[in-house]
Amino acid sequence: MKGAVQAASLGLGAIRRPAVLALASGFAFAPLPALAQQEGNETFEIGLSTGTISITSDFTGARLVVFGALDNADPKLLRQQRYDIVVVLVGPRSPVVVREKERTFGLWINRGSETFDAVPGSYALAATRPLGDVARRELRERLSLGIEDLRLDRAPAAGPPGTAADPALDDPDPAKGQANVSLGERRARASVGGGPVPESDENGPGGRYAEALKRIREAKGLYNQSVGTVQFVSPTLFRADLYLPADLPTGTHMARAYLFRSGVFIRESSEPLYVRKSGFESYIDDVATRYGVLYGIVAVLLAIFTGWFGRLVFKRD
Amino acid sequence: MNLYLPIAEISLNVFVLVGMGAAVGFISGLFGVGGGFLITPLLIFYNIPPAVAVATGANQVIAASFSGALAHYRRGTVDLRLGTVLLSGGFVGSLAGVLLFTLLRRLGQLDLVVSLLYVVFLGGIGGLMLVESLQSMLRARSQGTGEIRRPGQHSWVHGLPLKMRFHRSKLYVSVIPVLVLGFLIGLLAGIMGVGGGFIAVPAMIYLLRVPTSVVIGTSLFQIIFTAAATTILQAATNRTVDVVLAFLLMLGGVIGAQFGTEAGRKLRGDQLRALLALLVLAVGLRLGWELVAKPDEPFSISLPTGEIG
Numbered sequence: 001m002k003g004a005v006q007a008a009s010l011g012l013g014a015i016r017r018p019a020v021l022a023l024a025s026g027f028a029f030a031p032l033p034a035l036a037q038q039e040g041n042e043t044f045e046i047g048l049s050t051g052t053i054s055i056t057s058d059f060t061g062a063r064l065v066v067f068g069a070l071d072n073a074d075p076k077l078l079r080q081q082r083y084d085i086v087v088v089l090v091g092p093r094s095p096v097v098v099r100e101k102e103r104t105f106g107l108w109i110n111r112g113s114e115t116f117d118a119v120p121g122s123y124a125l126a127a128t129r130p131l132g133d134v135a136r137r138e139l140r141e142r143l144s145l146g147i148e149d150l151r152l153d154r155a156p157a158a159g160p161p162g163t164a165a166d167p168a169l170d171d172p173d174p175a176k177g178q179a180n181v182s183l184g185e186r187r188a189r190a191s192v193g194g195g196p197v198p199e200s201d202e203n204g205p206g207g208r209y210a211e212a213l214k215r216i217r218e219a220k221g222l223y224n225q226s227v228g229t230v231q232f233v234s235p236t237l238f239r240a241d242l243y244l245p246a247d248l249p250t251g252t253h254m255a256r257a258y259l260f261r262s263g264v265f266i267r268e269s270s271e272p273l274y275v276r277k278s279g280f281e282s283y284i285d286d287v288a289t290r291y292g293v294l295y296g297i298v299a300v301l302l303a304i305f306t307g308w309f310g311r312l313v314f315k316r317d
Numbered sequence: 318m319n320l321y322l323p324i325a326e327i328s329l330n331v332f333v334l335v336g337m338g339a340a341v342g343f344i345s346g347l348f349g350v351g352g353g354f355l356i357t358p359l360l361i362f363y364n365i366p367p368a369v370a371v372a373t374g375a376n377q378v379i380a381a382s383f384s385g386a387l388a389h390y391r392r393g394t395v396d397l398r399l400g401t402v403l404l405s406g407g408f409v410g411s412l413a414g415v416l417l418f419t420l421l422r423r424l425g426q427l428d429l430v431v432s433l434l435y436v437v438f439l440g441g442i443g444g445l446m447l448v449e450s451l452q453s454m455l456r457a458r459s460q461g462t463g464e465i466r467r468p469g470q471h472s473w474v475h476g477l478p479l480k481m482r483f484h485r486s487k488l489y490v491s492v493i494p495v496l497v498l499g500f501l502i503g504l505l506a507g508i509m510g511v512g513g514g515f516i517a518v519p520a521m522i523y524l525l526r527v528p529t530s531v532v533i534g535t536s537l538f539q540i541i542f543t544a545a546a547t548t549i550l551q552a553a554t555n556r557t558v559d560v561v562l563a564f565l566l567m568l569g570g571v572i573g574a575q576f577g578t579e580a581g582r583k584l585r586g587d588q589l590r591a592l593l594a595l596l597v598l599a600v601g602l603r604l605g606w607e608l609v610a611k612p613d614e615p616f617s618i619s620l621p622t623g624e625i626g
Contacts, residue, residue: 059321059327094620099425101615107608108615110425115621144385212616246328281323283563288324293503296552299376299560303567307383310571 017279041072046087046257046269059246061221064089064124066240068257068269077261078235084127084134085230086145087240091122091222092098092251096152098209114209122248123150123217125225126240134260143265144259147214147223180223221245250275253302324559325369332566333363338377338569343407345381345570347584348533348593353378353506353544354435354515354600356566365562367428371418372558373566374553374613375506375544379597380567382514382540389534393493396473396485396531402492403517406499407543408507414507415550421508422555425619431509432604434492438505439601447596449523453587485531494524498564499539507550508541515597522590 046068053062066087073083096119125133131146144151148156217223222245230240240257256270277285288295321328322398345352360370389395403441481492498520502513517536521527527535552558581589603612 054535068581097619097621099617101612108612109429213618216618281321284323292553296549300379300548303376303379304383306567307380307571311384311387314572314575
């Protein structure tokens with residue numbers, strides 16, 4: 001079983017070809033649900049104006065413009081605005097603990113907690129239309145698209161061996177060949193072959209801990225999404241405006257664009273974006289990480305010097 | 318003018334930070350406390366992650382205390398001997414405090430413990446000091462200098478062995494309570510990001526019966542080292558000291574401290590104690606309120622190590 005699934009995923013890069021579809025349904029003994037990608041000649045690429053964002057001392061947030069080209073689109077559908085594009089920038093994923101305070105003996109104390117394996121440090125989304133109009137809920141969940149349906153775990157809680165992990169899910173470095181295939185596809189495939197799609201209730205996008213996490217990060221601007229911010233500047237060229245908050249996490253971010261045609265997912269394209277601290281701040285951060293004790297001693301000496309110098313200059317007696 | 322703070326990872330207004338340092342520095346010079354118990358809650362209130370606020374607060378306290386201690390040293394109101402004995406206990410306490418800090422943060426209960434400690438200590442000390450200083454002020458209205466020291470009156474502390482003479486403080490007491498006091502100050506410094514002055518000052522006054530004038534200088538002297546040990550330990554274990562933030566606070570702090578020291582000379586001992594008591598009580602009440610009031614957001618996010626994510 002494991003071998004079959006892996007063999008299938010090897011061919012996923014070319015999933016839009018009918019031959020592969022046939023192979024997939026062949027081993028699955030069931031017709032694939034409607035989420036299968038339809039055949040299309042459209043080619044779809046995005047490019048970032050810069051591969052690296054440097055955070056300097058005066059960084060107060062930024063606007064990231066993502067340009068993209070949509071070629072070989074059906075001109076009639078294009079005129080009718082049946083193509084939808086969603087562009088996201090997903091920050092580096094890290095494990096996170098969400099705690100909940102409860103009233104205990106009159107005091108508000110952290111009681112319950114939930115750990116999420118891979119929570120994006122930031123998430124910015126731009127779309128041509130409201131997500132509800134772009135794709136059905138089911139599809140958005142599978143693509144982990146939109147703040148509401150954003151997945152916070154890399155792997156589902158349970159599942160048949162070899163099918164549980166979704167290595168390409170917003171992974172900073174997915175195999176290029178798999179970039180055109182959504183998570184939903186692979187999971188659906190695995191589920192038909194091996195068992196039910198595991199969907200943990202508390203950890204899932206609907207759990208109250210997950211909800212709280214998203215609410216807090218949305219309030220801070222770390223997670224944001226806007227509609228009408230992807231626009232066609234010419235029939236083949238589009239631009240997306242993403243908002244990056246002041247406390248943008250450093251690390252490898254992934255810009256990802258999804259193309260939909262009449263509510264059907266066609267393909268995606270992705271580009272990495274490196275965010276790093278630069279200048280004096282980056283130097284300080286680096287020293288603090290690598291030479292903790294030395295850094296502490298310098299901090300103490302600086303304090304003593306400032307205290308002495310301040311007394312010298314501002315002496316009042 | 319906003320500046321990006323490299324360790325706190327947040328962009329904040331420079332003038333607000335310097336002003337905050339100046340206000341706390343003034344209080345620090347006035348009362349002989351490092352001001353850590355004020356600066357740490359202020360920084361948290363200004364969106365700085367609590368762990369960074371605690372460690373950076375300790376760093377800033379050094380500058381204010383050093384500046385203040387210099388002024389007191391010139392005036393001969395520092396008991397170096399008493400301060401050194403306090404310190405030997407303080408270093409051990411500091412180490413234990415930072416270890417406890419790391420453990421509590423991992424358990425997600427650091428904020429609770431810190432708040433509880435503040436409420437209990439600030440409330441208790443503030444209340445006691447207020448009552449005492451008011452009584453003293455009432456007595457002084459008829460006669461006296463406002464000093465609590467009364468000859469011939471001894472507490473149980475004076476019955477302990479291993480006695481040592483402290484000339485500046487006109488004291489002859491056992492080193493045991495001094496060492497224990499030092500340890501407690503160091504422990505609190507590690508967990509709460511304070512120099513421990515707000516504990517040391519009343520404890521020296523009421524338990525050891527050190528004259529108020531010597532207490533302040535000695536407390537500042539002792540705070541320099543306790544805070545320095547805490548800063549280095551925090552930098553080495555938790556990487557939570559933000560030098561840029563600390564420097565901005567210090568800048569304001571040293572200026573404020575000079576004015577505070579000057580103002581302190583114009584007030585009498587009992588008046589100083591009453592004012593400090595009110596301040597301590599106010600901070601304690603504010604933190605206590607946060608523990609019992611329903612929070613706006615019952616959920617919080619952190620990394621598995623307890624760092625704020």
